[in-house]
Every structure is written in structure tokens, then in C-alpha cells.
């Protein structure tokens with residue numbers, strides 16, 4: 306349960322976002338994964354939320370009393386995985 | 399039913415700034431946003447706060463006032479908006495482009511603002527990763543950067559201290575008018591509100607709100623796209639833009655020595671390294687309706703152009719791409735105005751590629767208009783009345 310999660314625990318390791326910061330973002334009005342991302346950067350790092358999205362959904366659903374599905378997902382945008390600009394410029398994707 | 403002095407529709411950078419200024423003046427204000435705060439164009443953008451990408455005249459003037467306000471806000475707000483007064487550089491690839499840039503800089507200087515012609519040596523000293531074969535550029539010391547979402551959240555958090563009420567996930571579906579066409583209230587999918595004053599701050603969606611009161615607002619979406627790098631050392635110390643960007647923005651007929659793909663998608667390089675250490679590169683200007691999808695050809699063209707100016711990017715990873723749509727007003731100036739034929743209806747929209755830079759001044763001017771005060775400077779050129787007798791259909795031909 307998210308109520309049991311330690312405030313200082315990292316949720317998003319790429320951007321070093323803690324449980325406390327996620328809770329703070331919810332207090333400021335975030336209601337979904339994207340709202341958390343914009344307020345805290347959770348999910349904006351190298352892995353683009355692949356690791357932390359589930360936990361962000363879990364905290365949102367606990368704090369707001371909604372189902373994890375209602376907390377949404379981050380929109381999928383290319384590239385699927387990190388790729389250097391040189392490769393992109395060649396049009397290989 | 400809840401009642402307010404003023405209701406601001408749209409929780410983007412323009413709406414949040416306006417709502418903040420009104421609340422600060424002591425008005426009882428609510429902001430209504432169909433999704434979340436900063437979920438429209440304000441979250442699909444760079445954060446350049448420049449006077450240097452504006453047209454000489456009122457555009458540069460409002461840019462100047464807005465950047466000055468950012469300096470104050472950055473100190474005043476408890477919320478960190480990541481404002482950085484880092485300067486701004488235009489870079490030119492050819493002599494012809496350099497001549498056009500010098501001409502522009504002379505006009506800006508004639509208006510009393512600083513904008514200096516610099517040579518390739520100074521450019522490379524300021525930006526160590528910049529290509530060494532460029533002809534020269536322009537430098538504006540006072541320009542800077544902010545974090546666009548944080549600006550919106552900052553206005554909201556600061557506004558709440560003055561009693562601002564925030565209703566996210568409230569979509570405005572109608573506006574009630576009385577027999578004299580005066581605003582009476584706002585209808586949303588989650589209840590109605592009573593008010594005599596409404597500010598339409600809906601950016602590219604402003605025309606839909608306009609139709610609710612029977613007016614045609616000449617704003618169209620103009621697409622841009624951005625590529626985000628992994629975190630690295632600082633690649634660009636300042637905002638750097640190729641001068642062709644300015645020429646393309648204002649439809650100046652100018653041919654650059656670029657590939658077919660770059661030409662086809664109207665791609666011009668802009669780059670900034672953000673507070674978080676990611677570098678964002680763009681961009682393009684295209685009319686594609688409301689489509690904000692990432693397009694592969696545009697990604698390719700932006701990457702190609704970015705490497706032209708910052709070869710170091712070749713081996714750096716791109717982790718995300720996104721598209722956004724700029725609220726392009728057909729005569730290329732925003733609308734910051736009352737609408738005489740609908741008493742109580744105001745518009746603050748149409749800021750194209752400048753909404754982040756101009757948000758502070760637009761909010762302030764809007765609050766002055768609503769309070770019936772004299773505005774900080776004459777804004778007749780931003781008025782709704784400027785479209786009187788103008789054939790809007792003719793203007794829109796340019797955009798297609």
C-alpha cells in the first residue's frame with residue numbers, strides 16, 4: 306500500500322523523484338501519470354517511465370481512491386528506445 | 399451555483415498568468431481547464447523568453463516588458479520557475495542570411511533595444527560545440543529561458559495565495575449571454591458558473607470558445623516538433639537559433655542551402671539545454687490542423703539540421719520526441735483585448751511561438767484591461783477591433 310511507502314524512497318531513479326514529491330504533486334492537483342510527470346519529472350528520464358510508471362499509478366490510485374487504470378499512462382512517442390541523433394538523421398528508425 | 403467576478407477559460411501559460419494577475423488585484427477569480435494545468439501547448443514547447451524572435455514594433459516591446467517581469471517573478475514566487483537570464487544567439491550560415499540578420503538587428507536597435515552583431519570567433523567562445531564554419535550571428539544579452547510547465551504551476555500556486563480557485567477537468571461547453579449579448583455565465587460538463595466576465599485563454603482552441611458567443615477568432619494551429627536528448631554535459635549555454643527560423647516564422651521569402659527534406663518540412667534549428675541537463679532541439683513550422691503526432695520525416699530533418707550546427711549531437715542519444723501546436727493568429731500578433739460586441743468577453747490568445755515569453759505581460763495587460771486601468775503601454779495593435787472590416791478569409795489563405 307502506498308500509505309506504507311517511505312516518503313524518502315525513490316520512485317523514479319532516472320530523475321531521482323521520491324514518494325514525497327509524488328504525494329506533493331498530487332496535493333497540487335495532479336490526477337494522472339502525465340500530471341505527475343509534468344510536476345516532478347518522474348518518467349522523463351532515460352527509461353521514459355518504463356521502470357516507475359507502475360509505482361506512480363499505484364501511489365495515485367491509493368491517494369485518490371481511484372483504480373490504477375484511471376490514473377492513465379504516459380503517451381508513447383518515438384524513439385522506442387534511445388537512439389543517437391546521427392542514426393535519426395539518416396532516417397533509420 | 400458558484401459565482402465569480404471573472405472566469406478564465408484555459409489553464410495554459412496565458413490563462414494561468416491572467417488568473418494570477420487578476421487574483422492579485424483582488425478579484426474573485428476561477429480558472430477552468432478541460433484537462434490538467436499545462437496540458438495544452440504549454441507542455442509541448444521550449445522555454446525561450448526572448449525579445450529576439452519578435453517583429454520590430456509592439457511585438458519586441460511586449461517581449462521586453464515580459465522578460466523584465468520574468469526577472470521579478472522569478473525572485474518573488476516561492477515556486478521555482480527555473481528562469482535563467484542566459485542570453486540568446488542567432489547563427490547565420492550564409493552571407494545573405496547574415497545581411498538579413500544585420501538588417502533586423504538594426505531595426506531592433508533603432509527601437510532602443512540591445513542586439514549586437516557578433517563574429518564566428520565570439521560565437522565559438524560562447525558555444526564551444528557550435529560548428530566553426532558559420533558566418534556570424536546576433537547576440538541579445540537580456541534574453542533567457544524558463545521551464546514552461548513550472549511557469550504555469552508557479553502562477554497557479556501563487557494565485558491560490560490570493561484566493562484563486564482552480565477547476566481542472568472542467569470542459570467549457572457553452573457561455574450564457576443575456577438579451578443584450580452580455581456575459582451571464584459559463585456552462586461546463588461538470589456544472590455551471592455565474593459571472594459577468596470571461597477571459598478566453600484557450601490558445602489554439604480559442605476559436606471554439608469564440609463560436610460559443612458568435613464570433614470568429616482568426617487563430618490556427620501551427621505545428622512544431624522537438625527532440626529531447628539524454629542528460630549530458632551542457633551542449634548549449636544559451637538558446638541558439640539559426641536566423642532562418644526568424645525568416646520562416648514571418649514568411650520572409652528566403653532560400654537556404656538545405657536538403658530537400660529540411661526544406662519540405664520547413665525545419666530550422668533551435669537548441670537549448672534545460673535545467674535538468676537534457677538538450678532540446680527543434681524545430682519546424684507547418685500547418686497540419688490539430689495533429690500533434692511525432693512524424694518520422696520531421697524527426698530525421700531536425701536531427702540532420704541539429705548536427706549541422708552542433709556536430710557533437712551525432713553520437714548523443716535522443717530519448718523522446720514530441721509535437722505541439724502554436725496558436726497562430728492570422729495577422730501574426732496575439733489578441734489581448736475586450737470584445738466590444740460581447741460585453742464582458744475578453745480574449746488573450748494567439749501567441750504563436752511566443753506564449754511562454756509573453757505570458758507575464760499578457761496577464762498583466764489583461765488584468766489592467768479588466769480593471770479599466772490604463773495599460774502599461776498602448777496595445778491598440780493587439781485589440782479585437784483591429785479585425786473590423788478585415789476579410790478574415792483572405793488572411794487565412796496565407797496559412798494554407
Ligand SMILES: Cc1cc2nc3c(=O)[nH]c(=O)nc-3n(C[C@H](O)[C@H](O)[C@H](O)COP(=O)(O)OP(=O)(O)OC[C@H]3O[C@@H](n4cnc5c(N)ncnc54)[C@H](O)[C@@H]3O)c2cc1C
Nearest residue numbers: 408410412432438439440446570601622722752753754755
Ligand atoms: C514546438 C514548440 C516550441 C515552442 N517554443 C516556444 C518558446 O521557446 N518560447 C515561447 O515563448 N513560446 C514557445 N512556443 C509557443 C508557446 O508554447 C505557446 O504560445 C503557448 O504555450 C500558448 O499558451 P496558451 O496558454 O495560449 O495555450 P495552451 O497552453 O494550449 O493553453 C490553452 C488551454 O486551454 C484549454 N482548453 C481548451 N479548450 C477548453 C475548454 N473548452 N474548456 C476548458 N479548457 C479548455 C486547453 O486544454 C489548454 O490547456 C512553442 C510552441 C511549440 C509548439
